[in-house]
Amino acid sequence: MGMKKYVFSATLLLFAIPALAATQNRTESVRNAKVWLAPAWISKDFSFSADLDVLKGPPPEPEDMNLLKRPVTCEVNERSMEKKLGGRTRKFNCELPQEKKSLIKVKYRFKNGEISGELFGTRLLWALGFAADRMFFIDKLDCFGCTEDPFKDYRIDPTSKTNPRSFELVAVERKFEGKEIKVKKLFGEYEGWSFGELMRFLPETPGSKARALVEREALRLLAIFLMHGDNKDDNQSLICLGKTNDQGGCSGETVLMIHDLGATFGKGYDPQEASKTNLQDWSNSPIWENPKRCIATMGPSHTSDLERTVIKEQGRVFLAKLLRGFVQGDAGKERVRDLFRSGRGDLRSASIEEWTEVFLRKVDEIEFPMGKANRSFTCPTRF
Numbered sequence: 001m002g003m004k005k006y007v008f009s010a011t012l013l014l015f016a017i018p019a020l021a022a023t024q025n026r027t028e029s030v031r032n033a034k035v036w037l038a039p040a041w042i043s044k045d046f047s048f049s050a051d052l053d054v055l056k057g058p059p060p061e062p063e064d065m066n067l068l069k070r071p072v073t074c075e076v077n078e079r080s081m082e083k084k085l086g087g088r089t090r091k092f093n094c095e096l097p098q099e100k101k102s103l104i105k106v107k108y109r110f111k112n113g114e115i116s117g118e119l120f121g122t123r124l125l126w127a128l129g130f131a132a133d134r135m136f137f138i139d140k141l142d143c144f145g146c147t148e149d150p151f152k153d154y155r156i157d158p159t160s161k162t163n164p165r166s167f168e169l170v171a172v173e174r175k176f177e178g179k180e181i182k183v184k185k186l187f188g189e190y191e192g193w194s195f196g197e198l199m200r201f202l203p204e205t206p207g208s209k210a211r212a213l214v215e216r217e218a219l220r221l222l223a224i225f226l227m228h229g230d231n232k233d234d235n236q237s238l239i240c241l242g243k244t245n246d247q248g249g250c251s252g253e254t255v256l257m258i259h260d261l262g263a264t265f266g267k268g269y270d271p272q273e274a275s276k277t278n279l280q281d282w283s284n285s286p287i288w289e290n291p292k293r294c295i296a297t298m299g300p301s302h303t304s305d306l307e308r309t310v311i312k313e314q315g316r317v318f319l320a321k322l323l324r325g326f327v328q329g330d331a332g333k334e335r336v337r338d339l340f341r342s343g344r345g346d347l348r349s350a351s352i353e354e355w356t357e358v359f360l361r362k363v364d365e366i367e368f369p370m371g372k373a374n375r376s377f378t379c380p381t382r383f
Contacts, residue, residue, distance in 0.1 A: 113276030114262030119343030121261030217315020
């Protein structure tokens with residue numbers, strides 16, 4: 001019996017040592033990761049260049065060219081079926097023709113608000129300088145080999161190999177550059193990151209730490225602005241821009257990003273699809289639970305990390321300047337309209353102007369927590 005116990009302990013230790021090393025490497029990657037990418041279209045005074053085209057989105061990479069053609073065509077084949085997609089949102093993987101990086105993820109059934117939410121959320125994060133996946137809104141996609149409902153019936157359908165099935169009003173996802181860091185722990189796997197550890201694992205040098213605190217606080221507040229209620233760890237990604245190894249190490253820079261923004265622009269986390277990209281819910285969801293103390297609220301949330309959050313003044317001001325620069329002047333208001341045009345907000349029981357009006361009001365909430373009558377107010381808590 002003693003020998004069995006010894007063998008079990010030795011085996012456990014054998015697995016624990018590499019798991020511990022991987023966990024430490026991951027922690028260092030989170031600690032030193034970038035959050036805000038300082039894009040060229042945002043100047044030092046937070047004004048936005050006319051070069052920013054929110055409707056078109058990020059400049060397409062060479063592998064995206066087939067997504068700019070109409071109609072877009074793709075194929076379900078053995079390669080695209082290697083990874084089964086989870087969750088409840090209707091989606092499938094398929095391959096674009098004649099592309100090296102040909103695999104795309106397609107979200108379909110437009111009545112699901114996630115399709116618009118992904119477009120709105122990723123475009124805004126990208127425009128403000130935060131990392132985001134590239135999303136494309138496609139009016140019509142023809143899929144060779146697709147069944148009528150690929151998420152529920154994911155197989156190669158021979159009847160559509162020559163006559164493709166069409167899917168209308170879909171969102172197509174292209175992943176942010178780099179490789180996601182996932183590390184094994186003793187029991188399970190670390191995937192993504194939490195908003196709690198976002199503020200816990202920080203750079204060690206004073207200057208880098210001060211900058212990280214401000215930018216990460218701004219991202220936390222932006223997540224609340226978006227009502228990113230489904231904020232469990234695996235809906236955020238830790239990205240390596242260099243080479244990774246089996247123990248969670250990264251040879252290049254690392255980036256922290258929100259990669260699943262479907263359950264946004266509603267009232268927070270709600271398993272019912274009705275609150276995804278729902279203007280009335282979003283409009284009625286306040287940013288501040290207690291504006292005098294700068295306590296922001298997510299409302300219902302998948303985790304407790306953002307449900308009731310004290311926002312520090314420097315992070316609030318940084319986000320307020322970004323948002324104000326984004327909406328400034330006639331060009332800024334047109335950028336907001338383009339944001340909601342990008343995911344067909346006009347088909348979500350509200351007009352583009354109504355979406356724009358609520359967005360501008362929420363920008364005011366960030367900039368003036370106590371209202372415009374008290375413009376000199378500052379949050380009482382600072383770093």
